Amino acid sequence: MTESTAAATPVDLPATAHTPEPGRARRLALVAALYCTQNLSLGFYTYAFLTIAQARGVALASIGAAAGVAMILTLKFLWAPLIDRFGSRKLGHYRGGLIVTQRLLGLGIAALALLDPAADFGVMLRMFAVLFFLAGTQDIAADAAATRLLRPEERGLGNGFQSAGSCVAQVVGGGLVLVVYGFAGWQAAALMLAVFSLLPLPLILAWRESATTQSQPVPHITLRSTLAFFARPAVRLWCFVLLPAYTVGFTIAYTVGFTIVFTISMDLTRPESAGTDFTFFTTVTSILMVIAAGLGLVTADAFGFVAVVLVAGVLALVGLVITVLRIGRVLAAPARAQNLQNSAQVTE
Numbered sequence: 001m002t003e004s005t006a007a008a009t010p011v012d013l014p015a016t017a018h019t020p021e022p023g024r025a026r027r028l029a030l031v032a033a034l035y036c037t038q039n040l041s042l043g044f045y046t047y048a049f050l051t052i053a054q055a056r057g058v059a060l061a062s063i064g065a066a067a068g069v070a071m072i073l074t075l076k077f078l079w080a081p082l083i084d085r086f087g088s089r090k091l092g093h094y095r096g097g098l099i100v101t102q103r104l105l106g107l108g109i110a111a112l113a114l115l116d117p118a119a120d121f122g123v124m125l126r127m128f129a130v131l132f133f134l135a136g137t138q139d140i141a142a143d144a145a146a147t148r149l150l151r152p153e154e155r156g157l158g159n160g161f162q163s164a165g166s167c168v169a170q171v172v173g174g175g176l177v178l179v180v181y182g183f184a185g186w187q188a189a190a191l192m193l194a195v196f197s198l199l200p201l202p203l204i205l206a207w208r209e210s211a212t213t214q215s216q217p218v219p220h221i222t223l224r225s226t227l228a229f230f231a232r233p234a235v236r237l238w239c240f241v242l243l244p245a246y247t248v249g250f251t252i253a254y255t256v257g258f259t260i261v262f263t264i265s266m267d268l269t270r271p272e273s274a275g276t277d278f279t280f281f282t283t284v285t286s287i288l289m290v291i292a293a294g295l296g297l298v299t300a301d302a303f304g305f306v307a308v309v310l311v312a313g314v315l316a317l318v319g320l321v322i323t324v325l326r327i328g329r330v331l332a333a334p335a336r337a338q339n340l341q342n343s344a345q346v347t348e
Contacts, residue, residue, distance in 0.1 A: 027149055030207055031158045033200035034098070034142040035165030040173045040197055041105065041135045042070055045128055047174025048189070049117060052181060056118035066121075069129055076136035083140045084221040092209030093219045094145040099204055101138040105131060106198040113190035145209075148216045157301050164293035171286045172196055178279070261285065268333060 046067070054063050087093030108131045115124050150158045173193065181189040229235060265281035300308045 024154070026203075028154070028157065028161070030200070030203045031146045031150065032161040032165065033203050034146065035162045036168045037102075037105075037165075037197050037200055038135075038139055038142055038162070039166050039169035040193070041109070041128070041131045042073060043169040043173025044109070044177060044193055045070060045132075045173075047170065048177040048181070049124070049128070051178065052186065053117040053121055056116075058118050058121050062121065066125055069125055070132060072129055072132040073136050073139070076140055079137070080140045081221050081226065083137065083144065084219050087219060092207075094141045094148070095204060095207055095209040097141040098138065098145065099201070101134050101141065102198065102201050102204060104134050105138065106194050106201075108134065109197055110191055110194035113187040113194070117186060144219070156305055157297060160293070160297040160300060164290065164297060167286065167289045167293055171290060175279075175283055175286055264330065268330070 050063050050066060053066075054060065083094075083097060088096030090096070091099060108127065112124060112127060115127075117124060146158050146162075147155075177189045177193055180192050230239070262282070265278060269277040269281070296308050296312070299311060
């Protein structure tokens with residue numbers, strides 16, 4: 001072989017020199033799985049546990065006071081820097097945290113099956129406090145993993161999974177748990193939820209964090225870097241002006257809107273089958289939220305978020321027109337039913 005031929009011959013690199021990044025479907029599946037269980041403990045606590053405890057005789061005042069336990073989730077910003085600062089080099093910085101918290105959440109929810117929601121109400125509140133701390137830690141690690149894992153053009157879709165995941169958590173943690181509880185009791189309901197909470201674990205274990213985030217900086221945070229974050233004008237404008245304005249407006253509209261929806265649903269519920277009737281209304285709402293979120297994600301992925309906003313605006317306008325034209329008949333239905341009942345009683 002001549003010198004020129006040797007120089008022209010390419011050198012083959014070992015096949016193991018670079019670990020290929022997992023495909024788009026695998027990355028999105030991991031993010032979707034994490035977000036589907038992100039609010040599971042909150043949905044379980046709010047929509048199922050407190051409802052079951054009240055039905056079993058726990059005083060309404062105790063139920064109201066117990067709702068404050070969930071506020072632990074709003075304090076997760078206090079230990080978020082610790083999750084960025086400390087991590088496992090062997091398991092992966094955020095992957096290690098997800099493995100630990102996901103397993104502990106599953107075990108903790110399974111342990112609730114050993115207790116009675118009424119007789120052990122105080123003990124279970126303490127356990128839920130621990131679960132909310134674990135859930136908050138899992139939230140921090142999941143959000144950080146998604147931010148580092150998703151490419152810029154995928155972040156809109158990934159955050160759409162977060163919104164859809166909240167709906168799934170409500171349907172499973174609240175609705176499905178109550179259905180299982182009605183058929184099989186508390187233990188079966190809690191164990192079912194524990195199994196569901198562990199569904200992301202195989203995807204987490206299969207995730208190789210170092211390979212998928214090798215272009216990202218090593219996770220690290222200091223007091224100086226935290227203060228520097230708020231020194232950026234765009235961050236201050238978004239965090240202290242635009243984000244509060246949007247959140248307050250959205251929350252008021254969401255709360256008032258669903259208050260009206262559920263009040264009308266309650267008016268249309270028959271007293272003799274109140275549980276079945278009202279549950280049907282809330283289930284229809286939850287299912288439609290999941291379907292709408294899924295269609296929104298598909299539309300955004302195919303045509304972009306501008307198209308989603310336009311379609312949503314048109315659907316909202318159509319829904320408003322239909323509601324204005326037909327709501328009178330719905331609102332008059334409870335009065336007609338009451339008049340028929342009174343007439344029947346007079347006839348008897």
